Amino acid sequence: MVTSRDVARLAGVSQPTVSRALRDDPKVSEATKRQVREAAAALGYAPNAIGRALSLGRSTRVGLVVTDLRNQFYTYVIAPMHHELARAGYELVLITETSESGPVTEHVVANGLSGVVLATTTTDSILPVRLGDRGVPFVYFNRTARNVPADSVVVDPEPGMTALVKDIVAQGHTRVGAVFGAEDTSTGQVREVVLRRLLLDQGIVLAERNVRHGPFDLEAGYGSTLQLLDQPEPPTLIICANDVVAIGALNAAAERGVTVPSDLSVVGFDDLPIAGFAMVQLSTIAYDLDAMSREAARLLVSRIEDPGVEEARSVVFPTSYVGRSTLGPAAS
Numbered sequence: 001m002v003t004s005r006d007v008a009r010l011a012g013v014s015q016p017t018v019s020r021a022l023r024d025d026p027k028v029s030e031a032t033k034r035q036v037r038e039a040a041a042a043l044g045y046a047p048n049a050i051g052r053a054l055s056l057g058r059s060t061r062v063g064l065v066v067t068d069l070r071n072q073f074y075t076y077v078i079a080p081m082h083h084e085l086a087r088a089g090y091e092l093v094l095i096t097e098t099s100e101s102g103p104v105t106e107h108v109v110a111n112g113l114s115g116v117v118l119a120t121t122t123t124d125s126i127l128p129v130r131l132g133d134r135g136v137p138f139v140y141f142n143r144t145a146r147n148v149p150a151d152s153v154v155v156d157p158e159p160g161m162t163a164l165v166k167d168i169v170a171q172g173h174t175r176v177g178a179v180f181g182a183e184d185t186s187t188g189q190v191r192e193v194v195l196r197r198l199l200l201d202q203g204i205v206l207a208e209r210n211v212r213h214g215p216f217d218l219e220a221g222y223g224s225t226l227q228l229l230d231q232p233e234p235p236t237l238i239i240c241a242n243d244v245v246a247i248g249a250l251n252a253a254a255e256r257g258v259t260v261p262s263d264l265s266v267v268g269f270d271d272l273p274i275a276g277f278a279m280v281q282l283s284t285i286a287y288d289l290d291a292m293s294r295e296a297a298r299l300l301v302s303r304i305e306d307p308g309v310e311e312a313r314s315v316v317f318p319t320s321y322v323g324r325s326t327l328g329p330a331a332s
Contacts, residue, residue, distance in 0.1 A: 002043045002044060003045075006043055006045065007039045007043060011039035013032060013035070018036050022037070023088055024087045061090065061092075061112065062090050062091070062092060062093065062114055062116065062117070062304070063093045063108055063111075063113045063115075063116040064077075064081065064093070064095065064119060064141075065116060065118050068096070071216065072244055073242065073244060073270060073272065076273065076293075077289065077293045080291075080293040080297075081293040081294065081296060084298060085300075085301065088298075088301045093113060095116075104130075105130040105131060113136070115136060115303065115304045117138070117141050117297070118140050119141040119142060121143040121144070122143075122182070123144075123146045123186055124145070124147075125145050128145045128148035128150060138150055138300070139152065139296050139299045139303065141296045142154060142155065142292075144186045146186075149312040150312050151313045152313075153317070154186075154187075155287050155317050155319060156317065156319060157190060157319055158194050158319070160318075163321035164239075164285060164321045165199055165202060167283075167321065167323055168199075168202075171237075171265070171327065171329045171330055172329055173265065174204055175233065175234075175235045175236050176206060176210065176236075176237050177206075177210035177211065177228045177234070178192070178195065178206055178211050178212070178240070179214065179238060179245050179249065180211065181214070181216050181241035182213060182214065187216075187241075188241060191241065191269065210231075210235045212224035216241050216244060216245060217248070218244055218245070218247060220241075220245055220248065221246060221248025221251075222249070225238060225249040229252065229256050229264070234264070235264075236264065236265065236330040237264070237265040238265070238267070240266065240267060240269065242268060243275045244272075246268030246269075246275075246282055246284070246326075247268075247280070261325065262328065263331050265283075265326060266283070267283045267284060267326065268284035269284055269285040270284065270285070270287075271285065275322075275324070281324040282324055283322065284322050284324070285322070286320050286322045287320070288317060291317070292317050295315050299313060299315065
């Protein structure tokens with residue numbers, strides 16, 4: 001069996017250099033990395049995850065905690081996060097739970113995971129507390145929790161929403177509705193606060209009868225939109241918590257025979273690939289989800305390999321507005 005020692009001999013470097021080069025350590029020169037990779041390819045060598053874990057004295061597996069794999073948002077998070085972790089020599093493990101209770105922590109510990117990315121944290125979640133008590137490094141992704149500071153990767157909705165509100169005013173919308181995210185999530189809270197303020201600055205008040213809250217899923221968008229459309233004076237525009245919710249809203253409009261955007265405009269958030277499909281053309285708020293996913297992976301690896309960094313780090317991604325065909329002039 002080919003070993004890292006064989007690769008080291010062929011490449012003319014030490015065995016530790018082989019390990020560092022194959023996990024893309026920035027301390028190793030690009031020339032040496034290329035030399036090692038060519039030697040590994042020539043010999044058909046692939047690093048052994050178990051052997052690497054033993055040499056490092058820790059597991060090379062990390063977890064991503066999500067609630068529902070049916071949600072398309074996670075589909076576009078997993079791949080870039082996996083690739084970035086693989087470059088650093090780590091393996092991504094998915095943990096799906098319907099609630100963030102004790103078993104998640106026990107699962108992490110029992111499976112010897114070195115760290116966790118939390119993508120479903122609520123503002124009052126006990127999970128970050130339990131992970132901290134167990135000494136498990138973690139990073140918040142697109143969410144934060146109120147009482148437990150930690151590294152985080154989040155989105156600033158203001159730039160994109162500012163441009164959106166400008167378009168809303170230009171299109172003549174005053175009867176605006178919203179399907180916001182869950183009220184116990186930082187993502188839902190921040191987006192709601194920012195949108196309400198920006199609309200109010202333009203003299204547009206979100207009437208409570210035109211506001212709904214719910215999970216970031218298709219069902220929330222579908223059910224809430226049906227309720228809003230069934231009112232005597234339904235909104236002419238519905239702003240949704242994310243693109244998945246917006247797709248649910250579009251389905252509800254189609255079921256009611258409501259034409260988008262002639263009768264109703266719909267806006268999402270995230271700019272998932274499906275938003276740009278010719279049959280969808282969803283107006284939405286965009287940011288670099290691929291880069292954001294990779295950054296979360298890098299932060300977690302950094303926290304695992306250099307636990308001495310005490311200050312929590314926060315990386316904030318800007319947003320922009322993408323106007324497509326689901327937002328048009330207000331219906332009379």
